[in-house]
Amino acid sequence: MILHIPNVLTKEQLIECRRLLDNANWIDGKLTAGSQAVNVKNNFQLSENDELTAYLREVITNALSCNPLFISAALPNHIISPFFNRYENGGNYGNHVDNSIMFDKKMKKNYRTDISCSLFFTDPEEYEGGEMVIEDTFGTHEVKLPAGDMILYPSTSLHRVEPVTSGARMVSFMWVQSMIRSAWKRSMLFELDNTIQSIRAKYGETSEAVNLSIHYHKLLQEWAEL
Missing domain, CATH: 2.60.120.620 (q2cbj1_9rhob like domain)
Structure with a gap:
């Protein structure tokens, strides 16, 4: 990217x-x-x-x-x-x-x-x-x-x-x-974060935004190397 x-x-x-x-x-x-x-x-x-x-x-x-x-x-x-x-x-x-x-x-x-x-x-x-x-x-x-x-x-x-x-x-x-060694995993998380922020900007803190945010942080926790 x-x-x-x-x-x-x-x-x-x-x-x-x-x-x-x-x-x-x-x-x-x-x-x-x-x-x-x-x-x-x-x-x-x-x-x-x-x-x-x-x-x-x-x-x-x-x-x-x-x-x-x-x-x-x-x-x-x-x-x-x-x-x-x-x-x-x-x-x-x-x-x-x-x-x-x-x-x-x-x-x-x-x-x-x-x-x-x-x-x-x-x-x-x-x-x-x-x-x-x-x-x-x-x-x-x-x-x-x-x-x-x-x-x-x-x-x-x-x-x-x-x-x-x-x-x-x-x-x-x-x-x-x-924190994320893999370039394609970083790209995936970046696109997901952009989508979450776009939903929040248009519709506020909806249940969909919250659910996507949960998945984002689960993936971050799974893939992160600290």
């Missing part, structure tokens, strides 16, 4: 984050690339030891923890500490698949990467190129979202970032270990 989540950050948060990122100390992204990615990664990244990284991570994880669409779609067990990158002057990231297990230095623990996420800090009109291209069983999808919006996609998806030919593209990227 590929999902666009709008307005993860408020306008005020975006203004502050952009001010900080525009004046950040960027390092070569290859320094944090894995054995496969190092051959196709051409961008800049904030150091994990940078105080700005720690601050922005807190802003993002706090925002996601109270975003109902993100919670419903990802059913997060843990959000692996976000990273931040910048693409300019032809910067790109060739075809790759994210590592299936990531080590979170803050938690000092390995986590499974079920879902990959990219949160945009720059609007599409601020740069040329830089499209994120995600390939799945339904074809190829190009993504270029407004600042403050996020894209969710399976971590097993082949994806890339096209060269940025002018301007600069700044994005936070992160991974989620979901």
